Amino acid sequence: MEGQNMWLDFPIYASVAIVCWLAASGLFLSSGKKLMNQMAAGLSFAGTAFLLVFITILWVNIQRPPMRTLGETRLWYAVFLSGIGLVSYLRWKYKWLVSYSLGLAMVFLIINLNHPETYDKTLMPALQSPWFIPHVIVYIFAYAMLGASSLIALRNLFFVPTERTIKGPIQMADNLVYLGFSFLTLGLLFGALWAKEAWGHYWTWDPKETWAFITWMFYLVYIHYRFRHPSEHKKAMAVLAVSFAILLICWFGVNYLPSAQNSVHVYSE
Amino acid sequence: MSNEKGRKFGQHPWSYREGSTISAAILLIGFSIQAASGGTVLLIAGFPWNLILGVVFLGLLVFSFYFWQKHPVIKGLGSVKAALPAILGFTFLILLMGFVKQDVESRNALVKLFGLSHLVKTWPFILINLYLMILLGIVTMKRLIPYNFKNAGFFLNHFGLFLILFSTALGSSDMQRLSMNCNENQIEHRAVDVSGKVVELPLSIKLLDFNIDEFRPKVTIVDNKTNEIVQNRGIDQLEMLDRDSFDIAQYHLKMEQFLASSEKAGDAYIKAIEPGSAPSAKVVVTNPTDHTRVSGWISSGSYVNSPEAFRLNEYYSLVMLPAEPRKFSSRINIQTKSGKSVMTTVEVNKPFHIDGWTIYQTSYNTEMGRWSELSILELVHDPWLPLVYIGIFLMMAGAVFLFVSGKPKNGGTEHVA
């Protein structure tokens, strides 16, 4: 491995993960047999594990946490989404949710295959802080959770459910939103404490901060709406779908917005 | 909802009609005042006026709630029907901030008229914040009395946010953020604020030494004609010179000598430690396909010396990029009016606290890089900070509550208001 740019090997790891996940989704969706489902769960775990191996080698190789560039964060999204899909399958047996989250995880890998990463070992001084890893992990986990909840919303908007069949999914959406929202809150607050330590002020309305805050506000709307209107399922799902659109802007869009030039958060690519 | 038509505006129970009307009115009034006041930036009075204002506000809030908690207006303000439009109104302003670049002078007439490029200092922003604080205050008291442990998470989230909004709003005028330029071996006791006004400080700082620790520089291969970085399988080829040999693009590179600080002497480089000295390296590059070997020097150059590229063949050259800082720090001596004299080092992410001031390392003369004799420090005085921190910690605890207890099982039907 000496002197080797790890990203050159990425297509191998990504293809293996994608093949595992495609096979897992196929098995989950096509068969009802217990053995097949177990095999599918095993395969989706294998794909995630393979990706984790890649991240570990990359981490060792670049001698800094791989959480800085957009391509690196996409790796974590793929890991968390596939992981959350699997855990929620083991916990609640929602096969369609695993398949959706595996699908989304694959999208992240495919984007990475089409936009290869540069190889960068340097980390600017402001990012060399004990806050860095918790801040990023908490955010990515929150986004992955909220992303997964939005998959439920999208599904319910397309496969129009009845009052009876929506109960389970909407409960699941609530659980994911509460979990994701609490992590997003922690991410914002960690970020504030860190910013105070590094830049002298806890909140500067930097574009990435602004968009993370907007995302937070939309899920705040969802929480309050659900609290007051517990049986207006369709509208709640619409709020969740809109929130997801905002979340996507926060993920991808911010770098291209005119308001975002010179942001400390705009990843180098 | 059934008797919605027969109910008069403002009567109990409120619907979204009242809530939306208030939020929309606040935004409209806010933008109108903003436009009418000619885009001047609004400031809350400093100490002790902000403290008095805060106490009066809190008193009014508690007083009104105590006497009129059954009044339809207080009940309405404590309900989700007021909360949701208010949150959406606030979100609308933040969305504007998400699209309009902040803190720059804009030439767009609309942006100027409504202060959209300085939104946090405009009337609509401040009014909607005030309104949110009123709502949060009422809703906190409403769920606090009678006390019930089940509402602990609710209290932490809502009161925590209340405290953060309250203390940042009042504290904004007492906060000082100043920038100080320190030259090596000179004593400085003045700094400038964001508007460029010079401020005399109750302390002085003498910069003893400014120090940058750099990463090893990176090398890359560029096309001789276009000067663009060569890519391999779509990936930019950048390698850090922290190993003795590695592959780059189709070449194998061996580093024979690395000088972190050097000067050119004839065709080669020699070790030198003088302002403007730059990193250089002697490399041997092998092309595995035709086994040709070439060797030569590369250097990233500095503000004094020009960079040196190494021509591999008629198509490509090897170049060294400027080294990036790993960390930078200033060794300083601080003398305070109160008689303290402290020697310390400030570094990015490692500020120093003294007499209510926090001193941050922010920048240096980037043109001169590691030879900079200028260190730029930021000095922050923020007496309301402890309150903000309490708010932040309350909300963190609230987030843990959300995470642990999750959504209320009854779906909220129990306390619908």
Ligand code: HEM
């Ligand atoms: C921005 C200003 C906010 C306003 C005006 C507001 C207002 C309200 C109101 C009126 C309710 C219904 C309470 C009731 O009827 O008893 C409520 C419930 C709730 N709010 Fe907020 N809220 C705000 C911010 C927040 C924040 C920042 C969080 C979380 C971090 C939050 C989390 C909740 C939760 C979880 C509930 C459900 C109640 C429960 O669990 O018992 N709210 N809020």
